[in-house]
Each structure stands twice: as structure tokens, then as C-alpha cells.
Amino acid sequence: MNTTRRRFLQSSGALVIAFNLPAAIGPASAADDKSFAPNAYIRIDANGRVTMIVAYVEMGQGTYTSIPMLIAEELEVPLSSVRVEHAPPDERYYGNPLLGGIQATGNSNAVRGAWEPMRRAGAVARTMLVQAAAQRWKVDPASCRAEKGAVIHAASGRRLRYGALVADAAKLPVPKPDSVTLKPREQFKLIGTPAKRLDIAGKVNGTAQYGIDAKVHGMKVATIAISPVSGGKLRSVDDAAAKSVKGVRQIVRLDDAVAVVADHMGAAKKGLAALKIEWDDGPNARLSTADILRDMEAASSGSGAIARQEGDFGKAIAGAAKRVEAVYGVPFFAHATMEPMNATVHLRKDSCEIWTGTQVMARVQAAAAKVTGLPPEKVTVHNHLLGGGFGRRLEVDGVVRAVQLAMQVDGPVKLVYTRETDVQHDMYKPAFHDRFAAGLDAQGTPVAWSHRLTGSSVIARWAPPFFQKGLDGDTVEGAAETPYAFPNMLVEYVQHEPRGIATAFWRGVGPVHNVFVVESFMDELAAAAGKDPVAYRRAIADPRAKAVLELAASKAGWGRPLPKGVGRGIAVQSAFGSYQAQVAEVEVSPKGEVSVRRIVCAVDCGPVVNPDTVRAQMQSGIVYGLSAALFDEITLKDGRVEQTNFGDYRVLRINEMPQVDVHIVDSTAAPGGIGETATACVMPALTNAIFAATGKRIRRLPVGEQAVPT
Amino acid sequence: MAYQLKVNGSVHNVDVDGDTPLLWVLRDVLGMTGTKFGCGMALCGACTVHLDGAPIRSCITPVESVAGKAVTTIEAVGKTPAGREIQSAWLAREVPQCGYCQSGQIMSASALLATNPKPSDADIDQAMAGNICRCGTYVRIREGIKHAAQSLAKRKQS
Numbered sequence: 001m002n003t004t005r006r007r008f009l010q011s012s013g014a015l016v017i018a019f020n021l022p023a024a025i026g027p028a029s030a031a032d033d034k035s036f037a038p039n040a041y042i043r044i045d046a047n048g049r050v051t052m053i054v055a056y057v058e059m060g061q062g063t064y065t066s067i068p069m070l071i072a073e074e075l076e077v078p079l080s081s082v083r084v085e086h087a088p089p090d091e092r093y094y095g096n097p098l099l100g101g102i103q104a105t106g107n108s109n110a111v112r113g114a115w116e117p118m119r120r121a122g123a124v125a126r127t128m129l130v131q132a133a134a135q136r137w138k139v140d141p142a143s144c145r146a147e148k149g150a151v152i153h154a155a156s157g158r159r160l161r162y163g164a165l166v167a168d169a170a171k172l173p174v175p176k177p178d179s180v181t182l183k184p185r186e187q188f189k190l191i192g193t194p195a196k197r198l199d200i201a202g203k204v205n206g207t208a209q210y211g212i213d214a215k216v217h218g219m220k221v222a223t224i225a226i227s228p229v230s231g232g233k234l235r236s237v238d239d240a241a242a243k244s245v246k247g248v249r250q251i252v253r254l255d256d257a258v259a260v261v262a263d264h265m266g267a268a269k270k271g272l273a274a275l276k277i278e279w280d281d282g283p284n285a286r287l288s289t290a291d292i293l294r295d296m297e298a299a300s301s302g303s304g305a306i307a308r309q310e311g312d313f314g315k316a317i318a319g320a321a322k323r324v325e326a327v328y329g330v331p332f333f334a335h336a337t338m339e340p341m342n343a344t345v346h347l348r349k350d351s352c353e354i355w356t357g358t359q360v361m362a363r364v365q366a367a368a369a370k371v372t373g374l375p376p377e378k379v380t381v382h383n384h385l386l387g388g389g390f391g392r393r394l395e396v397d398g399v400v401r402a403v404q405l406a407m408q409v410d411g412p413v414k415l416v417y418t419r420e421t422d423v424q425h426d427m428y429k430p431a432f433h434d435r436f437a438a439g440l441d442a443q444g445t446p447v448a449w450s451h452r453l454t455g456s457s458v459i460a461r462w463a464p465p466f467f468q469k470g471l472d473g474d475t476v477e478g479a480a481e482t483p484y485a486f487p488n489m490l491v492e493y494v495q496h497e498p499r500g501i502a503t504a505f506w507r508g509v510g511p512v513h514n515v516f517v518v519e520s521f522m523d524e525l526a527a528a529a530g531k532d533p534v535a536y537r538r539a540i541a542d543p544r545a546k547a548v549l550e551l552a553a554s555k556a557g558w559g560r561p562l563p564k565g566v567g568r569g570i571a572v573q574s575a576f577g578s579y580q581a582q583v584a585e586v587e588v589s590p591k592g593e594v595s596v597r598r599i600v601c602a603v604d605c606g607p608v609v610n611p612d613t614v615r616a617q618m619q620s621g622i623v624y625g626l627s628a629a630l631f632d633e634i635t636l637k638d639g640r641v642e643q644t645n646f647g648d649y650r651v652l653r654i655n656e657m658p659q660v661d662v663h664i665v666d667s668t669a670a671p672g673g674i675g676e677t678a679t680a681c682v683m684p685a686l687t688n689a690i691f692a693a694t695g696k697r698i699r700r701l702p703v704g705e706q707a708v709p710t
Numbered sequence: 711m712a713y714q715l716k717v718n719g720s721v722h723n724v725d726v727d728g729d730t731p732l733l734w735v736l737r738d739v740l741g742m743t744g745t746k747f748g749c750g751m752a753l754c755g756a757c758t759v760h761l762d763g764a765p766i767r768s769c770i771t772p773v774e775s776v777a778g779k780a781v782t783t784i785e786a787v788g789k790t791p792a793g794r795e796i797q798s799a800w801l802a803r804e805v806p807q808c809g810y811c812q813s814g815q816i817m818s819a820s821a822l823l824a825t826n827p828k829p830s831d832a833d834i835d836q837a838m839a840g841n842i843c844r845c846g847t848y849v850r851i852r853e854g855i856k857h858a859a860q861s862l863a864k865r866k867q868s
Contacts, residue, residue, distance in 0.1 A: 196804065203809030204800040206744020206784035210810060213743035221738050246727045264738030265747070266730035338748055338756060338810040338844045387746070387810030388844050419749040612804065616850070620807055623846025646753040646842060655835035657848040 014045045015166040017125045017174070042071060042121055044129075048149050048163035050075065050082045065197045066609045067114050073190045074122030074183065076146040077162070084198065112577055115607075115671045123180040125169075132168035133160050185607065185668075194612035199385070211357035211384040214344040216412040220249055222405060223268040223416055224259040226425050229281040229639030230500045234258055238276035245271045252408045259405050265416055272418075284500035284639040292498045292636065293329070296433045300454035304492035305470030307480040311488035316448035320439025324528045327435055328517040329700040331633035332428040333506055336649055339387020340422040343402035346412035347372060352379045352403065353412075357386040359393040367396040371403045390624070391505030394462070395427050423649055424641040428634050429506030430456035431498065434517040439488075444529025445540065449486040451479055451518070454494040456503040470495060474505075478514030478680065483545030483574045484522070484537070500639055507624050508679035511575035516629075519571040519684035520699065523691060533570050533688065534558055544604055545572050547665060548581040551602035555663055556583035565589065565709070566597070569688025573681045578605035578672030579665075582622075584685035585658075588693045592708035596626060596658040596689075599682060604665035605672040611664060614674055618662045621678025627652040629683040630703050713777050717742070718786035728774030733757045735773050736783060744784035744813050748842070755841030756810065758817040759783050765821040767840075784813040791862065792823040799858035807845035815841050819855050827866075828859055 018041050041053045052071060068082040126146045133151035134141035137158055144153050150161045185191075202208035227233060237258050239251040247267030252259045260271035317323060343356040345368075352372050358364050361381050369376040386393055402415040417425070432455035439448035459472035466472050471493055480491050497503075506512065526536035534553045538546055549572050553559075558568060565588055572581040585598040601618050608614055631650035635642045643649040687698040694709035712725045717740065724739050731750075736742045736759070745768060748756030752767035759768045760782040787793030796819045799805075806812045815838070822829055822837035829837065834855055843851070 199809070200801055200804055200806055203806040203812050204797045204816060205788060206742075206813050208809055209743075210746075212747065215741060215743070247730075264726070264730070264734045266726065266734035266738070269734075269750070270727070270729075336844060338746075338754070338808065338842070340747065386808060388808045390844075416747070419751070419754075616804070616807060616847070619849050620846040623848065624844070645751055646749050647751070651754075651842045651844060652846070652848075653839045653842065654848040654851060655839045657846075657852075660849060 013167050014043050015125060015128065015170045017042045017121050042075075042125055044125065044162055044166050046163050046166060048077075048081065048161050050077055051085060052082060053085045064199050065195055066613060067118060068198065069190050069195055069609055070114055070118035071122040073188060074119045075126050077149040079190060079195055079198075081149055112671050112673055117177070119182055120177040120180060123182055124175055124177055127175055127180050128169040128172050129162055129165050131172055132165045136160070136165075136168065191607065191609050192611065195610050197613075209384050210339050210387045211344070211355060212339055212342045212387065212416060214355035214382070214384065214414060216344055216346060216355065216414075219344060219412040219414055220261045220263065220409065221265045221268050221414050221416065222252070222259045222261040222409075223265060223272050223418055224257050224401060224405070224421060225272055225275065225277060226401075226421060227256040227279050227281075228424065228641075229279065229284050229287075230502065231282040231284050232256060232639070233280045233282060235278040235280040237278075241274040241276070242271040245274055250409065251275070252405055254401070254404050257401065259415065261405075261409055261413060268416075269418065281639055287500040287639040288637050289635040292431065292501065293433070296431065296454055296496050296498065299494050299496040300433045300435060300452060302494065304452055304454070304494035306490070307471055307476040307493050308489055308491040310486065313448050313450050313488045313490040316488035317437060317439035317450070320448055321442045322440040322444070322528060323437065324440065324525055325435075325437045326521055326524055326699060327433070328520060329434065330432050330513050330516060331635075331701055332431045332501060332503075333628045333632055334423050334426045334428055334634050334643065334649055335388070335390045335392035335506060336423060336426075336646070336651065337386075337388030337390060337392050340419055341392070341398035341417040342415060343399045344412060344414040345399075345402045345406035347403065347406040350374070350378060352406075353382070354379065354399065354403070355382045355384065356399055356402075357384040357393060358396070358399070359386070359389050360396065363396050364399050367400050368403045371400055372407065390507040391509070392426065395504050397427065419646070420644045423643055423645060426634075427502040427504035429512070430458065430503040432513050432517075436517070436521045438521070438525055440525065440529055444525075444531055444536075446484075446486055446525055448488040450490040451521075452492045452494065453479055453514070453517075454496050455513075456497050457495050458503055458505050458509070460495065462505070474510040476510060476514070478511035478573060478575050479518060481574065482518055483542050483572055483579070484540045485542070486540075501636065507621070508676045511573065512625070512676070512680040512683070515571065515573045515575060515680040516683040516687075516701065519573065520687055520697070523569070523684070523688045524697065527691075532559075537570070537572060541572065542574075544579045544667075544669065545574060545581070548572060548579045548602040548604050551663055551665060552581035552583050552600050555602065555661060556585070556598075556600035558583060565693055567689045567691070567693025569685045569690070569692055571681050571684035571688060573677070575680060576673030576677055577670065578603065578674060578677050580604065580677055580681050582678070582681045582685040584682065584689040586686065586689040586693055588690060588707050588709060590709060592705060594630060594690060594703060594707050595656070596686065598659040598661070599685065600661045600663070601678060601681070602663045602665060603674070603677070604667045604669065605674050605677070606667050606669040607671055608664055609671075614664060615662045617674045618678045619660045621676060622660055622682045623652050623657065625679035625682035626658075626686060629686055629701050633702050633704075713773050715773070715776065715781060716779070717781045718783060719780075724773065726773060729772045731769050732759070732771045732773050732776055732781070733768040736768060736781075742783055742785055746810055746813050748811065748814070752840075753842075754811070754814075755818060756814040758814040758841065760787070760817060760821060763821070763824060765818050784817060787817060787820050790820065790824065791865070792858070793820040795858035795862045795865075796820045796823060796854065799854040799861065803850050803854045803857055805847050805850040805854045807847055811841060811843045811845075812847075815843065815847075815851055819851070819858070823855065823858055823862065827862055829855060
């Protein structure tokens with residue numbers, strides 16, 4: 001058992017509720033006492049303070065506020081009395097239910113996974129506290145109620161604070177989670193209100209601690225040059241000049257990298273610039289993006305694993321009144337988190353200590369154990385706030401480098417990537433090649449739909465058990481299931497892993513690619529049918545899609561005349577368990593410069609825990625999606641990533657920020673994700689708006705210079 | 711070589727090369743990690759501090775060029791009237807998400823408000839366009855600056 005958890009559980013005079021987040025996605029399995037293994041904890045101490053250990057990490061999405069709200073709602077305590085601790089790395093206890101028990105925060109599922117079990121845990125604790133009070137007063141528990149961290153017996157006017165009851169409550173048998181009653185929605189006091197985020201104060205006064213801020217006594221700072229070509233090796237280094245830089249302490253050679261260890265990052269960077277490095281570029285020395293795209297296109301000419309088949313596509317398209325075909329593509333995108341990759345490692349003879357910010361603590365621990373040969377329990381991971389995750393911190397490559405470095409350094413060392421290294425040695429959102437064909441009937445309605453997508457499966461590498469028969473749920477999400485009823489449908493996936501470039505999850509994962517291509521092609525079909533893009537979608541959309549579509553269109557003033565050069569575009573999606581539609585309004589200059597004036601979103605994510613967070617996440621996802629769709633692409637030349645920093649890998653700036661209006665649908669559907677949804681939806685809304693403004697169909701991202709009016 | 715720095719009112723002697731960027735002296739030598747590293751090329755604004763009240767990018771500012779001048783960082787900007795209003799507006803409007811860029815955003819916004827107590831949208835665009843936020847908090851940054859401007863005006867009236 002991990003020491004943090006043991007300390008947490010052993011503290012005396014407190015009520016500790018251990019509870020269980022279900023082990024896998026899908027229909028909930030019946031509670032089985034034998035297999036019950038608690039994996040999350042709430043502790044209420046004698047002062048009435050509530051501490052929760054949660055496995056989800058805070059990376060700006062408001063999880064550290066949303067998750068405690070769920071507990072506080074049922075426990076009947078003010079949100080301010082709930083404190084959150086990071087869970088220590090241990091997949092046996094803190095695996096994420098929706099990620100198959102892997103301890104990770106991602107896929108927009110923190111609130112989705114926690115919605116029911118966290119509320120039940122709060123209700124269990126409340127039930128025990130009420131019972132303890134009832135026993136003391138010798139009254140029926142049903143005559144007592146809990147409110148603001150206390151139990152009240154209204155008939156006699158008696159009141160006891162939780163802190164005074166925890167010792168008694170801890171001696172009671174713990175009721176089964178499914179035996180306690182949860183509040184109906186109408187009685188929610190916290191859920192659905194714009195609660196104050198719990199993590200803000202430190203982020204405005206400079207005291208918030210990110211991984212890069214770790215301070216360890218005697219620590220040196222290092223930066224690194226990694227083989228610019230994937231698969232290359234370090235051939236030789238002349239470090240004479242680097243060693244003479246003031247503050248440089250050591251040059252460390254790794255198999256495919258060289259690092260400069262110094263008193264501070266300024267000296268490390270200066271030392272790195274002074275190294276004369278020769279690389280052996282290896283087999284990818286001449287690789288270019290064009291080669292990769294050509295390979296992918298060739299792979300896409302065969303058939304793929306069938307992700308969805310309805311009716312008879314071949315027969316239906318043969319009999320269609322009109323046939324429409326198109327090829328789409330999305331490039332590699334970098335994450336470019338504001339906090340560059342970093343990790344601090346202190347390797348001793350029999351232990352390893354790591355300070356970093358990660359979405360996957362248990363993987364960091366396991367990776368460090370593997371590199372060092374230490375047993376995992378000898379590796380301690382101190383997690384920090386994340387200066388952006390976006391999927392980048394679901395990978396442990398940076399930590400592995402830091403551990404490799406630490407193996408050659410006496411004492412603690414902090415490895416910080418320069419921005420250039422961060423951009424050029426990211427693991428990128430995979431590029432895709434998409435072939436579409438559709439058949440329309442005489443009225444223009446799609447009667448046949450085929451989509452073959454070709455590209456990398458991140459799941460196949462990251463969680464191999466979830467890649468089955470050539471398919472995984474993420475890669476085809478938003479393609480296999482669309483918001484539309486197509487009577488004849490064939491969706492195929494061709495797994496193609498590109499040479500010389502590593503791929504990883506990126507905000508919006510599978511849907512961010514699929515929603516762009518599906519909603520763009522839908523727009524093409526509407527144009528081919530001579531129909532209004534909203535009306536065309538509406539006619540075949542499912543009810544939740546129809547609702548968000550209509551709401552977004554009406555709030556955006558869809559159909560109202562616009563000046564020349566200005567256009568509106570619509571996109572709708574069902575992804576991460578949520579629905580949304582966006583209307584983008586863009587202005588395109590005669591030279592093809594695009595300015596996004598306004599985005600109107602309608603969101604149905606089921607019950608909303610914190611509406612303020614939903615709005616913030618919509619704005620956030622839109623900026624992330626617009627930056628990539630408008631400007632960005634990672635390209636290779638001679639095996640090397642060509643982009644270097646925010647100068648050539650652009651991020652939307654405040655002067656380019658559109659007005660964003662968010663409308664939340666009052667929904668009774670199951671809770672859906674929110675953190676990544678807007679990133680996907682905004683891309684086709686943008687390009688469809690460019691089409692409306694210019695007649696130019698963007699089939700390949702980024703928009704770049706393509707928007708010149710035709 | 712040794713340089714004498716005045717940071718947040720305290721004097722520090724540091725022994726580094728004169729071309730060492732101020733950012734690394736603050737973070738790694740003085741241990742003041744509130745100022746953040748984002749790009750190293752003055753492209754993102756995460757490292758913004760004030761030099762005699764004016765916003766500068768500490769990642770490209772050699773330490774030798776700041777000797778004798780007053781450096782203010784996020785750790786002390788709350789002691790200035792504009793900085794205090796910006797920080798409290800950031801809390802009230804819940805501007806930060808991941809928060810990593812916010813030290814720089816707050817330093818740029820405080821410098822704007824100190825010289826322009828009633829900034830227009832265009833003024834905000836101009837002063838803040840050098841600060842990237844990957845979480846896309848721009849809507850709230852703009853609201854936060856306006857909120858702070860109003861609070862500052864009220865405070866001056868009373």
C-alpha cells in the first residue's frame with residue numbers, strides 16, 4: 001500500500017468512506033461483494049473537514065471543482081469545506097472506470113466516470129452521520145436531516161456538527177452504495193450552479209506549482225538535444241566550448257540525445273547551443289511529409305476493417321440519382337502545451353523520486369521502474385498542476401528521458417525541454433486520409449454513405465487490449481456513429497502507422513478528425529442537393545442532434561442576410577456522450593485572409609455539474625480547434641520536423657478571438673464529456689463558413705492560404 | 711560576473727554571465743517560479759515582468775541590462791494598485807484554466823491598466839496580443855481587464 005494512502009486512512013477519529021468506481025465502460029455490472037475493491041476515498045475529520053482523494057488530475061478543465069461538487073451535494077456540506085488531494089500512483093486503486101482501469105485523466109470523462117459513484121459515496125457518509133446522531137439522541141434516523149455539515153433533529157431543535165459525529169459514525173456498518181437514496185435533480189443545491197473553482201487563487205499570485213516549478217535541494221537544471229530524425233542516433237559531440245560556459249556542470253550522452261546539466265536553464269541552453277553535435281540520422285534521413293501522405297493514400301486504396309455497416313451500400317449507390325465523392329485529409333498537429341515538457345528526477349541507489357505534472361501517474365511510475373530496474377514501489381511520483389495536458393501528458397517519453405539523464409547525474413536534476421524541442425519532439429495528433437462516397441435520391445436525401453478512414457490508431461499502442469480486429473472505438477468515434485440516419489452505410493478503418501513520426505492523443509482524439517470530415521462532406525451533400533445546410537441536416541438528424549442544431553441556428557440568426565465576403569457555417573456532432581452544434585460566422589478578405597467573427601454553440605451534455613466550467617470549456621476548445629484548423633501543421637523535411645516555436649506553429653491570439661455564445665440545453669440525458677467537444681465541432685463549422693463566404697471547399701487542414709475566394 | 715538586481719524591492723547579488731536571460735535568474739537562481747517559461751523568444755508572453763513599471767519579456771532580457779532598475783514579478787504585482795485590481799478581477803471572473811500563462815497575462819494586463827485606466831477593446835488587443843493562452847481564456851481576460859478598470863475607477867472616486 002502506498003504511504004500517502006496509508007497515512008490518509010489510518011488517521012484516527014475520522015470517518016473514512018472507501019468506495020468503488022466501476023471497472024469498465026458499458027452496462028453497469030451488479031454489485032459483487034467479493035470483488036469490491038475500493039479505489040477512491042472520502043475522509044471527514046473531527047473538525048468536520050472533508051478530504052477526498054481523487055484520481056483525476058487538474059489541467060485547467062475544472063475537475064477539482066466539479067468532482068467535489070458531486071460529493072458535497074449528497075454529503076450536505078458547503079463546497080468550501082471539501083479539500084482535494086491527488087491520488088498516489090496505483091492503478092489497483094485509482095484506475096479510471098471509462099479508460100478500462102488505467103489511471104489517467106483524458107477522453108473528457110472525469111465527470112462522466114464519477115457522476116454516480118461519487119454521489120453515492122457522499123450519500124453513504126451522510127446516511128452514517130445521520131444514523132450516529134439519531135442513535136445519540138435516541139430518535140428515528142428518518143426524523144433527522146443533514147444540512148450544511150451538521151445533522152438536525154427539527155422536532156427537538158437539536159443539532160450536531162459532523163465533526164462531533166465522525167467517531168461514532170466510523171463504528172457503524174457501512175451501508176451498501178446502492179441502498180442509499182440519491183437526491184432527485186430538483187433538489188440539487190450545488191450541481192448545476194456556477195460554483196467557484198477551487199484551484200484559482202494560486203494561479204493568480206504565482207504560487208501555483210507546476211512540474212516545471214519543482215524545487216529540490218541541490219537540484220541542477222538540464223536541457224536536451226534529441227536526434228532531429230526519429231530513429232537516429234548520437235554519433236559524436238564536441239563539448240569543449242559548452243564545458244567552458246559559466247554554470248555548465250556536465251554533458252550527458254544518451255543513445256539518441258545529448259543533455260547539458262547546469263546551475264540554471266540559462267547556462268544549460270547556452271551550453272547546448274555551444275555543442276557541436278553529429279547525428280547518425282538512420283533510415284528516416286530523407287523522409288518528408290509528402291512520403292508519409294503518399295504511403296497513407298496507398299494504404300487507403302485497399303479495404304479496411306468494417307466499423308459500421310447498414311443496409312447495402314453498393315446496391316444503394318448504384319441506384320442513386322446522384323453520386324458525390326470527395327477525399328479529405330487532416331495533418332499532424334502538435335500539442336504545444338504552454339508548459340514545456342519537463343520532469344525532475346532524483347535517482348538514488350535504491351530509490352527514485354520524480355516531480356512532474358502528468359495525466360498518468362501510474363505509467364510514470366512503471367516507466368521509471370523499467371528504465372532504472374527498480375521495483376515500482378521504490379519509485380515515488382509527486383504530481384503537480386499541469387500547464388496544459390491536451391493529451392500530451394498521457395505520454396511518459398519526457399519522464400523517461402529525465403530518468404535516463406538522472407542515471408548519469410549525481411543528485412537531483414530537472415530536465416526542461418526548450419520550446420523548440422517540445423515542438424519537434426512531441427508525439428503528434430495523427431494525420432488521416434479520408435475517402436467519401438454518397439448517393440442521393442431524386443430529392444437530394446442521402447441514401448448511401450461510405451467513409452474509409454486511414455491513419456494511425458493511438459489506442460493500438462497506448463491501450464492494446466482495446467484494439468480488436470483492426471478497430472478501436474476512439475479512432476472511428478464520430479465516423480461509425482453519426483447524428484444522422486443513413487439507410488445504407490459502410491464505414492471502414494485502415495490502420496496505417498506512419499514512418500518516422502510518433503502519434504498520440506490530442507484534444508478531441510478520434511472525433512476531432514472524424515467530425516471535421518463528416519460534417520464537411522455533409523455540407524458538400526447539402527450543396528450538391530441545393531439545400532440549406534441546416535435544413536438538410538435537420539431532416540435526417542436524431543432528436544438530440546436536431547435540438548442543438550435548431551438552437552444554434554436560431555441563436556446565430558441563421559438565414560439572415562450577410563454582407564459579401566461573410567459566411568455562416570454549421571456543424572453538429574455526437575461525441576464523448578454529448579451533443580453540440582456550432583455556427584461559425586467568418587469574414588474572408590479578397591486575398592483569402594480569414595477572420596472568425598462569432599461562434600454560437602448549443603450544447604447538450606446531459607446534467608450540467610458546473611455551467612461556468614461548461615462555458616469556459618467551450619471557449620477553450622474553440623480556441624484550440626481554431627488555432628489548429630486555421631494555421632497549424634507539423635511537416636517533415638529530411639526526417640526533421642520543420643516547425644520550431646510559436647512563430648511557425650501559431651496559436652490564436654486575443655485580437656483574433658471571436659465572440660463566443662454558449663447555449664446549454666436543459667437535458668435529462670446521461671452525463672456526457674465536455675473538455676474536448678468544442679475542438680472537434682469548430683473545425684467544420686469554420687470551413688463550412690468559409691465555403692459559404694467564398695465558394696471554396698476546404699478539404700485539407702489547415703486552412704492556411706486556401707481560402708482565396710473562387 | 712556578479713550583478714546586483716532589485717526584484718520586488720529586495721536587492722539580490724547574482725553571479726551569472728551577463729547575457730543570461732532575466733527569466734532564468736528569477737526562476738532558477740532566485741527560486742521565484744511564478745514567472746513562467748513558454749518559448750524563450752518573446753513569442754508567448756508567459757515570462758512577462760515589469761521593469762521600472764513597463765512590461766518586458768524576461769526570456770530575452772539579459773540580466774546585465776536590468777542592473778539598477780526595479781524588477782516587479784507576479785509575486786509582488788499585487789502591491790501595486792493596478793496589479794491588485796487585476797488579480798482580484800481574475801479571481802472574480804475565474805479567468806485561469808490550466809493557469810500556466812496567467813502570470814504573464816496578469817503582468818501585461820496590470821501594466822496596461824497602470825497607464826490606461828479605461829482601456830478600449832482595441833487597447834486590450836494591442837496590449838495583450840503578445841500573450842498566448844493555449845486554454846483559450848481570452849474572453850475572460852478581456853472581461854477581467856474591464857472588471858478591474860471599473861473597480862479601479864470606483865476606488866479612485868471613493
